[in-house]
Amino acid sequence: MNLSLLQSAAADNRWAALFPELPLALLALLLLVLEIVLPKRQHRSIPVVAILGQLALLVALLVNLRGGMTEQLTFNGLIRHSPTGQFFRVLFLVTSLLVSLLGVVSLARQRMPRVEFFHIVMIVSAAMMLLVQSHHFVMFFVALETVTVGFYILVSYYRTNPLSLEAGLKYLVMGALSSAMLLFGIVLLYGAVGNPALAPSGLAAGAMDFASVRQFLLAHPDNFLAQVGIVLVLSGVAFKIGAVPFQIWVPDVYQGAPTPITAFLAVGSKAAGFGALVVLAGVFAPCKSLVIPVLSVMAGATILFGNLAALTQYNVKRLIALSGVSHAGYLLIGVIAAYYDPAALSGVYFYLIAYLVASFAVFGVMTHVSGENEADQELEHYADLARTHPFLALVLVIGLGSLAGIPPLAGFIGKLMIFLAAFSAGLYVLLGIAVLGVVISIYYYFGWIKAACFSAWRLPAPAGEAAAGLPRTPVAWPARVTLGTLAVASVVLGLWQGPLIGWLLAR
């Protein structure tokens, strides 16, 4: 290896192209430095720095939105920049910002170190951005593992609470198992793609580059080793999005984790999984005859399981976890439909936006209603919410209505776009299952709304005792502004989504 070769390799490292990722990671490091440098009584300002810093990054990213959209490969083909990548960058930055805001509310009730929470949330968000833009299996694996290991820590963050730790352990075992399966799948694909006997002309970019894998699958779509590899890689990704049969961790981990982290898992981890799945679906496109049946069975089973299991839940965190499983099923239908018509992906992206907005509205309310033990949030704790906290109840109703897909709200448009794509792709069986799932889901979402809006009969409190119920956290103005914006966004995106859909379609 001579010097000029190294120089030409280094010339491809365009650090400026990693705009939101690199500053986000640096901001995360800055928080740790601030914790060392600042005197103890000024530590309260560190979360403010985290939130304002992310807000500034978001504004800078939106101003420069067009600039990062040119399709190009950087870092010797490790990263592929694209408009889709730019979309996911915005999505993950918004997620990270909202998780930090909820984190402030939730951490105020705990005696825990604060700074590391924001640090890890930001590092994980940066890794998610890299994950959906990766163009090489090494980059893919390392980014995915950064996300996963970060989530192990975040899920068990409230380490004085045994439930949080138990959830962390369950996520650890399941996450490591899925990573190992994904890794073995990558190795088998590498073994097939790199085989000199099958690709005599040699590979330009190495056997783990996505372009090489796709080129190999075009030439040998029924290579047995590669097919086993594809199924294992898809299984690993299915763990992340919580699709059946890899959903067993979802209710337990969502219940035990701190509520802001539950939101991060539900929105961020799922969106990252779908971003990765969309990239991989393109790479594996030559093996359609294998991938489509696998994903279709997963999608149907996921929708039915998620909705039926959510029917019997009284703990709201388990309920939202299982309903999240069913949302993964609807999104999977969109990914399958994209094999017949690539425009279906805009439906998937719009659904992700609507899901983000609605979920964070609901999780924001959950964070405020919860007590110190965040695993213990039952439907009955929501009794009389509409009377005591009309603002929270209104946000909750809009969020849940959007998740259920009630017409004027954003969730309805998302479902409509995916169902229309499925209809024009001819996926009638899946479409039937999905419509059935939506009907079932209305039952449990409205059960929750009913618990919050209509007062149930209770034993009158004995004289001299305060009325039963959890000490609800008062809503501070930043949370009020955020929740209000999310609720308004759900309504506005439902009524008027012209430019957004135009932009999503034009990509």
Add this chain to the structure above:
Amino acid sequence: MTIGLNDYITLSVILFALGFLGVLLRKNTLVIYMCLELMLVASTLALVAFSRFHGMLDGNVFVFFILTVAAAEVAVGLAIIVALFRRRQTVQVDELNALRD
């Protein structure tokens, strides 16, 4: 007798299957954790064998990344297991069932 690619891959698949079954069947969290590491090592073995027989180095380089990731995973995982043991005085999976329907 020469040892060929197939022998390495067979060994790797056997190790992977042993690890997988261990995760599903064993009850002690630490043993489960060792089985998870066994699965990673099985992948590494196959990767090195493929890399050698393809005559390319990129597989060997990937092994370093896998080792680093595995080390990070162990550091976090053992910390969680120790913290859990301090709270619950057990690492048996069937006794850690506070979260369920």
